[in-house]
Amino acid sequence: MSIEYDRVERTTVWSPGPGCHGGCGALVYFKGDKVVKVEGDPCHPWSQGRACPRLLAYTQFVNHPERILYPLKRVGERGEGKFQRISWDEALDTIEYKFKEFKDKYGPESVIFVQGTGRDINAPLTFLAYAYGSPNLSQLGLSGQSCYTPRITGSCMTDGTLTVADCSQFFEDRYDDPRWACPKYIIVWAQNPTTGCPDGFYGHWIVDCMKRGSKLIVIDPRATWLSSRAEYFLQCRPGSDGAIALGMINLIIQNEWYDKEIVEKWCYGFDKLKERAAEYTPERVEQLTWVPREILYQATKAYATSRPSAIHWGMPIDMNPEATYTAQAISALWCITGNFDVPGGNVAARGAFGIAMWPINASQVLETYGEEFVKKINEKRIGAKEYPYIANTRLYIQPDLAVEQMLTGEPYPIKGTYIQTSNLLGGNAADLNKHHRALMNMEFNVVVDVFHNPTTMAIADIVLPAACFTERNSIRVWHTPAQAIRKLSEPLGEARNDWEINFELALRFNSELRKKYSKVEDFFDEKLKPTGYTFEELIEHGGWVFEKEGVSVPYYRHEKGLLRTDGKPGFATPTGKVELYSTQQEAWGLDPLPYYAEPPESENATPELMKKYPLVMISGRRSPLYFHSEHRNIPWLRENDPDPIMEINPKVAKGLGLKNGDWCVIENDRGKCMRKVKYNLAMNEKCVSVPHGWWPPEEEGKGPSYFGAWKYNCNKLVLSQPGSSSGYGGGAYKTVPVRIRKLEPGEDLGGPEVGYGAGQPLTV
Numbered sequence: 001m002s003i004e005y006d007r008v009e010r011t012t013v014w015s016p017g018p019g020c021h022g023g024c025g026a027l028v029y030f031k032g033d034k035v036v037k038v039e040g041d042p043c044h045p046w047s048q049g050r051a052c053p054r055l056l057a058y059t060q061f062v063n064h065p066e067r068i069l070y071p072l073k074r075v076g077e078r079g080e081g082k083f084q085r086i087s088w089d090e091a092l093d094t095i096e097y098k099f100k101e102f103k104d105k106y107g108p109e110s111v112i113f114v115q116g117t118g119r120d121i122n123a124p125l126t127f128l129a130y131a132y133g134s135p136n137l138s139q140l141g142l143s144g145q146s147c148y149t150p151r152i153t154g155s156c157m158t159d160g161t162l163t164v165a166d167c168s169q170f171f172e173d174r175y176d177d178p179r180w181a182c183p184k185y186i187i188v189w190a191q192n193p194t195t196g197c198p199d200g201f202y203g204h205w206i207v208d209c210m211k212r213g214s215k216l217i218v219i220d221p222r223a224t225w226l227s228s229r230a231e232y233f234l235q236c237r238p239g240s241d242g243a244i245a246l247g248m249i250n251l252i253i254q255n256e257w258y259d260k261e262i263v264e265k266w267c268y269g270f271d272k273l274k275e276r277a278a279e280y281t282p283e284r285v286e287q288l289t290w291v292p293r294e295i296l297y298q299a300t301k302a303y304a305t306s307r308p309s310a311i312h313w314g315m316p317i318d319m320n321p322e323a324t325y326t327a328q329a330i331s332a333l334w335c336i337t338g339n340f341d342v343p344g345g346n347v348a349a350r351g352a353f354g355i356a357m358w359p360i361n362a363s364q365v366l367e368t369y370g371e372e373f374v375k376k377i378n379e380k381r382i383g384a385k386e387y388p389y390i391a392n393t394r395l396y397i398q399p400d401l402a403v404e405q406m407l408t409g410e411p412y413p414i415k416g417t418y419i420q421t422s423n424l425l426g427g428n429a430a431d432l433n434k435h436h437r438a439l440m441n442m443e444f445n446v447v448v449d450v451f452h453n454p455t456t457m458a459i460a461d462i463v464l465p466a467a468c469f470t471e472r473n474s475i476r477v478w479h480t481p482a483q484a485i486r487k488l489s490e491p492l493g494e495a496r497n498d499w500e501i502n503f504e505l506a507l508r509f510n511s512e513l514r515k516k517y518s519k520v521e522d523f524f525d526e527k528l529k530p531t532g533y534t535f536e537e538l539i540e541h542g543g544w545v546f547e548k549e550g551v552s553v554p555y556y557r558h559e560k561g562l563l564r565t566d567g568k569p570g571f572a573t574p575t576g577k578v579e580l581y582s583t584q585q586e587a588w589g590l591d592p593l594p595y596y597a598e599p600p601e602s603e604n605a606t607p608e609l610m611k612k613y614p615l616v617m618i619s620g621r622r623s624p625l626y627f628h629s630e631h632r633n634i635p636w637l638r639e640n641d642p643d644p645i646m647e648i649n650p651k652v653a654k655g656l657g658l659k660n661g662d663w664c665v666i667e668n669d670r671g672k673c674m675r676k677v678k679y680n681l682a683m684n685e686k687c688v689s690v691p692h693g694w695w696p697p698e699e700e701g702k703g704p705s706y707f708g709a710w711k712y713n714c715n716k717l718v719l720s721q722p723g724s725s726s727g728y729g730g731g732a733y734k735t736v737p738v739r740i741r742k743l744e745p746g747e748d749l750g751g752p753e754v755g756y757g758a759g760q761p762l763t764v
């Protein structure tokens with residue numbers, strides 16, 4: 001297709017547009033100020049010319065006729081879908097006025113600041129929340145911190161940092177860099193990276209490594225493109241990853257496949273781990289996980305005895321009550337096998353040049369805001385008293401307690417929310433009925449988004465229009481290199497960069513900040529100092545820069561004193577060693593050793609219940625065409641994944657009288673939703689796979705329809721409860737007991753507020 005254009009610009013990508021966790025290089029073609037084409041940038045070291053379908057379809061996103069282009073205020077009742085255009089001054093004055101009123105009457109903790117998944121807005125949102133004075137920052141709908149936080153924390157408890165599989169991404173020359181080695185095996189664990197490119201890690205990197213000799217071990221209940229090319233495929237029971245990891249540790253120790261020198265020199269608590277892992281015998285692990293013991297043995301041997309090898313893990317690990325313990329067990333695997341921060345192993349993933357864009361953990365907040373502030377925010381932060389991880393590690397609130405508190409006003413009232421980049425009711429929240437009720441209970445909700453969706457329609461009082469990625473300046477340091485995202489044209493209408501919206505509000509709430517910053521780019525310059533470039537200079541330099549030597553450059557950083565803030569060799573843990581036995585968890589009254597906990601509702605935990613709901617719904621496997629609940633309104637993408645489906649083994653479907661293409665109902669005590677049956681021969685007969693985030697934009701937007709969210713959203717069936725001892729690890733999104741039947745003609749699927757026993761455990 002030939003396209004007329006008059007300039008091509010280079011930038012790097014983050015939301016909004018493709019959605020995603022970002023970081024690709026893009027070439028953007030303009031005719032005047034209109035984006036007419038986007039393609040991958042072949043010079044970009046990470047993406048090397050590749051681009052996902054959502055980036056390629058960006059022209060239909062940024063120029064979409066239904067984009068929100070002006071600030072809106074609700075007129076009429078919530079849910080009536082009546083909004084009126086207002087000026088930015090009116091919008092920001094209203095927010096300032098309302099939030100100041102809440103602060104005066106109830107304290108700043110009465111407003112919750114909400115984000116969805118990891119986007120570049122996390123930094124300015126944190127800046128805003130802390131400038132206002134609220135300790136309550138949240139990924140609200142993600143019951144129990146269902147995304148990444150448990151993995152990060154479990155890993156930090158063990159080796160003091162977060163690691164990722166080494167696919168040469170930390171070097172500009174990538175696979176040609178002589179320091180790098182190709183992993184002999186890569187364990188792809190509960191992740192489908194070729195679809196999702198999650199968390200700054202790319203699926204094509206794995207394929208590139210396969211071309212250079214890496215073999216795969218895939219651990220997944222579902223067959224995937226990667227599993228079909230794997231040496232070993234461990235087709236497991238959803239939610240059983242902790243038992244697999246402990247079973248592997250046991251095999252490695254019993255067979256002496258571990259690295260004795262590393263264990264001797266760098267590990268703390270090996271004998272205690274050995275004792276704990278011994279409880280996970282091959283027989284027990286096979287029963288718990290559905291993985292035949294012989295396959296587990298072979299795969300474990302291959303991983304542990306072929307060095308270097310790497311593990312890359314995905315979010316389903318987080319979606320279990322005691323997920324941090326699973327993460328701790330998996331982290332122990334790369335440590336005891338000598339695969340920590342070695343070429344081709346699991347490398348420590350630091351922010352580029354050690355930059356923290358926003359103070360995310362307790363020590364960074366301490367550094368940025370001082371002791372007094374940390375003490376104060378922990379007094380009020382939701383969940384900090386109940387849960388040691390909430391008080392001491394990543395500073396988000398406990399989302400299940402928060403939603404409860406929004407409903408009850410106990411122990412103190414919550415009056416408002418500021419929701420930026422989250423579609424709570426369209427796909428994020430476990431249990432949308434409860435979240436809907438909680439949000440309806442608020443006096444004032446602000447939503448910042450690009451399009452209307454079930455959340456804006458149902459609960460927003462003010463809607464602010466966000467600029468797309470080609471319309472805004474931003475930076476990215478997750479992980480190395482440091483990258484600039486640059487504004488290539490003015491935003492359409494009056495849309496604004498979230499950074500600018502958040503800055504303007506933050507400076508209104510805390511005028512002291514005006515002394516330091518006059519514009520967002522001042523903040524970028526301050527953050528980018530360790531790179532030696534200002535924001536403008538970074539763009540001049542081409543848009544990205546790698547650190548040559550220092551904290552973000554692998555390898556063997558524990559030997560060089562690059563992992564600890566005191567500069568001493570060792571790991572960033574209290575003992576300075578890899579803590580196979582966590583002294584921090586011990587101090588907080590938690591089990592210091594990893595263990596396996598059953599999903600709250602499962603064949604082992606609630607066998608009677610499985611008679612009533614015999615299938616396990618694994619919800620939310622990613623579609624390459626969509627990012628969560630986004631993009632159903634983008635024609636090129638929708639064409640290729642048109643329907644809200646449920647994947648099921650044809651044998652099981654036929655037993656239920658369901659043909660390929662039939663509409664069915666998926667249900668349990670908590671609610672029901674409808675889906676189109678899609679036969680998939682590779683599905684395990686005990687499971688169905690149900691993609692999340694469906695609210696077809698062609699359906700009625702105003703309530704009670706809310707774009708059909710209550711008909712299609714599978715999260716109505718998900719249990720929402722904290723369920724863990726630490727405060728992290730939750731939402732049983734991947735282990736939902738359900739039954740399935742044909743949709744009755746004209747069947748009512750339940751609207752807002754109706755939803756059965758919302759949030760409650762199922763009954764027999």
Ligand SMILES: Nc1nc2c(c(=O)[nH]1)N[C@H]1C(S)=C(S)[C@@H](COP(=O)(O)OP(=O)(O)OC[C@H]3O[C@@H](n4cnc5c(=O)[nH]c(N)nc54)[C@H](O)[C@@H]3O)O[C@H]1N2
Nearest residue numbers: 117190191192196198219222238239314315316622627628
């Ligand atoms: N295109 C696209 N990309 C995305 C997203 C998107 O919506 N669309 N979302 C982004 C976000 S926020 C995230 S968190 C990531 C998530 O991306 P991933 O971490 O890859 O998560 P999923 O796609 O949910 O599941 C990955 C694989 O794990 C399997 N699985 C499910 N349950 C279990 C289990 O209990 N154990 C094991 N071992 N495997 C299991 C699934 O069958 C699936 O093949 O993707 C990000 N990237």
Ligand SMILES: Nc1nc2c(c(=O)[nH]1)N[C@H]1C(S)=C(S)[C@@H](COP(=O)(O)OP(=O)(O)OC[C@H]3O[C@@H](n4cnc5c(=O)[nH]c(N)nc54)[C@H](O)[C@@H]3O)O[C@H]1N2
Nearest residue numbers: 015016116117147421422423428448466619620628629692
């Ligand atoms: N059943 C089930 N549910 C799940 C999951 C699952 O596996 N199963 N996965 C869960 C996970 S891991 C996650 S992280 C959550 C994700 O939850 P969310 O992050 O809430 O997901 P999105 O649907 O992408 O909603 C983001 C909204 O923000 C808007 N947006 C995107 N970028 C920007 C931006 O830069 N600025 C502004 N202002 N708006 C923006 C989009 O238009 C969209 O409406 O979903 C969870 N939901």
Ligand SMILES: [Mo]
Nearest residue numbers: 117147148315
């Ligand atoms: Mo996520």
